[in-house]
Amino acid sequence: MSTTFFDSRLGPGTLTLGATEFGYQASAVRLTPDVSSDDGTPTLAVPDPAPESSVSWALNIDAIQDFENPAGLVNYLMDNALSEVAFEWTPNTADGTSYAGTVQIVPMEIGGDVAVQVVTSVELPVVGEPTRTDGAPLVARSTAKPTE
């Protein structure tokens, strides 16, 4: 059995909210799971039950502020607060793996320190489950050998 090592890194990639591309503003993007678990109730028949867990997701974005741009990310989030929009995130376009779903828009903090580039974080709750479309990993492609 062979093992292939992967070192997945972001960028250049894309991040679309609704029909608008905001990838160039983002300095970090994460699709973050939140797992909540409760202990199962032991019964006589099942004395050691599995935990009762549920998973929810959020799309976390660290973005360079662009409040000067009426159509920029900061103002898009402000204008569309609490609406649900489709998102598609491709961490690395060369690979092509992408994640898609629906997020609820919430506004992000506006402003920060004077005369420096301001990077602000926002967490957009994912409605339901995100879906994944697999790409073609670079390492696997570059090391692929014909089957003997």
Added chain:
Amino acid sequence: MTTPTVSSIAARALDALVALLADAGIDASRDAGAFYPQPVGVLVGLPTLTSRGHGSRTFTVPVFVVSGDPFNSEAAVNRALALADDVALATKTDNYRPSAYRGGVNSEPLPCFELSVVVTTPEEVSP
């Protein structure tokens, strides 16, 4: 024979910085060979890649506000300081420092104020 045009993202970042300064009414140059500050001039230096965004790259670029006259008179210092203030405001930069510039046709270092400007450029220009 034609020379193919090569435009790296770093070159685009420098061009964007020159254009930003031009919009603010400041004539800046990327061409150190033809740079001749008289009495003062603005030269955009070479970029340092400092970070990558999801679809962008961030560079730190030195910008030199160079005086053709030595800083041995209040007038020369004030003239360079006024331009340095304008450059700092135009580039939304919160720093400059006195330095010396050596290059171009000048054999001796010229007094200058050096700003460190952060420029972020998208990976690809939108059509």
